[in-house]
Every structure is written in structure tokens, then in C-alpha cells.
Amino acid sequence: MHCHQEKNKGRVALITGSTSGIGKAIALQLAEDGFTVVLHSRSSVMEGENLAKSLPGATYFQAGLSDQTQAKGLIAEVLHQHGRLDVLVNNAGINAMIPHGSLKEATADVWRDLYEVNVIAPWTLISEAEQALKDASTPECASSIINISSHAGVRPKGASIPYAASKSALNHMTQLLALTLSPDIRVNAIAPGLVDTPMTASWVEAHKLWKEKSPMKRGAKPGEIAHTASMLVASSYLTGEIILSDGGLNLT
Numbered sequence: 001m002h003c004h005q006e007k008n009k010g011r012v013a014l015i016t017g018s019t020s021g022i023g024k025a026i027a028l029q030l031a032e033d034g035f036t037v038v039l040h041s042r043s044s045v046m047e048g049e050n051l052a053k054s055l056p057g058a059t060y061f062q063a064g065l066s067d068q069t070q071a072k073g074l075i076a077e078v079l080h081q082h083g084r085l086d087v088l089v090n091n092a093g094i095n096a097m098i099p100h101g102s103l104k105e106a107t108a109d110v111w112r113d114l115y116e117v118n119v120i121a122p123w124t125l126i127s128e129a130e131q132a133l134k135d136a137s138t139p140e141c142a143s144s145i146i147n148i149s150s151h152a153g154v155r156p157k158g159a160s161i162p163y164a165a166s167k168s169a170l171n172h173m174t175q176l177l178a179l180t181l182s183p184d185i186r187v188n189a190i191a192p193g194l195v196d197t198p199m200t201a202s203w204v205e206a207h208k209l210w211k212e213k214s215p216m217k218r219g220a221k222p223g224e225i226a227h228t229a230s231m232l233v234a235s236s237y238l239t240g241e242i243i244l245s246d247g248g249l250n251l252t
């Protein structure tokens with residue numbers, strides 16, 4: 001009795017950071033699944049507006065999510081424009097590449113910036129959207145939240161220790177909120193390994209690692225992460241899951 005394409009007509013999905021990479025792929029996939037999608041980014045307004053024009057009923061909003069007023073304003077704008085919210089995908093995130101042994105390079109400001117965007121912004125968006133997600137939820141088409149974390153938040157690795165710790169916090173928040181917001185709102189996370197996006201194009205070492213060590217012999221395409229998001233949204237039962245999407249690297 002999962003919620004299929006026809007039933008998604010009129011349902012609204014907000015995907016943060018959706019003018020490029022994983023977020024854009026999730027927005028295109030959810031549009032294909034029948035959702036009215038709301039696109040968002042911090043700065044690429046032209047891309048966002050053009051993408052919105054190409055998808056039926058879609059809109060685009062710009063907001064800097066390290067600013068609490070703008071984060072709250074984003075949810076208010078979505079509700080003002082669309083009148084409801086069924087799915088929230090917290091995809092926007094930042095990274096910091098710092099060798100794990102260079103402790104002094106990982107300054108308090110680095111920690112704060114990562115925490116602000118990767119942890120506090122998703123929290124604020126979820127708390128602002130909670131009532132609307134509850135109102136839109138039905139047993140057949142339960143509202144859901146998907147947080148895009150990272151395999152670095154599950155295993156002790158990643159581009160830097162502050163990045164990995166911020167994604168780990170997002171995973172823990174996912175499970176605590178799954179307990180707190182059930183049964184009306186399901187809350188899950190996707191923890192990708194390496195995904196082919198502009199952000200990772202220059203990560204030669206990571207590409208080598210996945211090619212040589214992962215059972216799938218490659219990183220993921222953004223569309224493959226979007227497919228997992230689509231499955232989680234379609235489920236009427238899964239909650240509190242952190243779906244490791246690393247092509248099996250964790251097994252080796």
C-alpha cells in the first residue's frame with residue numbers, strides 16, 4: 001500500500017541544495033515520482049529558476065542556511081506559495097578537507113561553520129516544517145524527512161574529523177527524531193560514500209579507493225542516490241534508517 005506516482009499529485013517536496021549534484025538528482029527524481037518540487041540553493045539563482053521552469057508546478061527559493069532567519073523564512077515561503085509540505089530533504093551541506101592529524105587546522109571556526117550548515121540548519125528546517133508535515137500526512141502517504149549525511153558519519157573516516165562528526169550528529173538526530181515524530185512523520189538518512197558530483201571531481205585518491213576496494217568498483221552516480229531517496233519516500237513503514245550507500249566499501 002505504498003504511495004505511488006498518481007497519489008503523489010499535489011504533494012510537495014522541498015529539497016535543499018538542489019541546483020547541483022545529489023540534490024538536483026533527487027529533485028528530478030521526485031518530480032518524476034509525481035511531486036511538486038521546491039528547489040533551493042544558497043547562491044545559484046539562475047540555475048534554480050531555470051530548473052523550476054522545466055518542472056511542472058516547481059518553484060525555486062534562495063536562502064543561506066547558516067542564517068537562522070533565512071532558514072526559517074525558507075519554510076515560511078514554501079508554505080505561503082504551496083500551502084503544504086509532504087517531504088523535506090535536507091541535502092545542503094558543506095565539507096572541509098583537513099588531514100586528520102592536523103588538529104590545529106581544524107579550528108573552532110571550522111567546527112562552527114560545519115555544525116551550522118550540516119546540523120543546526122536541518123534541525124531548524126525540521127522544527128519549522130513539523131506542523132505542516134504532520135498536517136499533510138496520511139497512513140498511506142506518510143510525510144517524510146530525509147537527511148543526506150555521509151558514510152563518514154558512520155565509520156571513522158572522511159574528508160576531515162569535523163565534517164565526519166557533523167554528519168554523525170545528523171545521523172543521531174535522524175534516529176532521535178524518528179522516535180519523536182512517529183508515526184506521522186518518518187525520518188531517515190542516506191549516508192553516501194563517494195558520489196560523482198562537481199565537489200568530488202578532483203578527489204583522485206577517493207576515486208582510486210572506490211575503483212580498487214569497493215565491491216561495486218566505482219563511486220555512485222547522483223541518480224543512484226536519488227533512487228534510494230525515492231524508495232524511502234515511497235515507503236509507508238521505514239523510519240530511523242541510515243542507508244549506507246557506498247557500493248559495499250564498508251565490507252572491505
Ligand code: NAD
Pocket residue numbers: 016017018019020021022023040041042043044063064065066091092093094095117148149150151191192193194195196197198199200
Ligand atoms: P554540491 O556542492 O553539489 O551541493 C551542495 C549544496 O548545498 C549546494 O546546492 C549549495 O547551494 C548548498 N549549500 C551549501 N552551503 C549552504 C548554505 N550555507 N546555505 C544554503 N545552501 C548551502 O555537493 P553534493 O556532492 O551534491 O552534496 C550534497 C550533500 O551530500 C551534502 O550534504 C554532502 O555533504 C553530501 N555527501 C556528498 C558526497 C559526495 O561524494 N558528493 C558524499 C557523502 C555525502
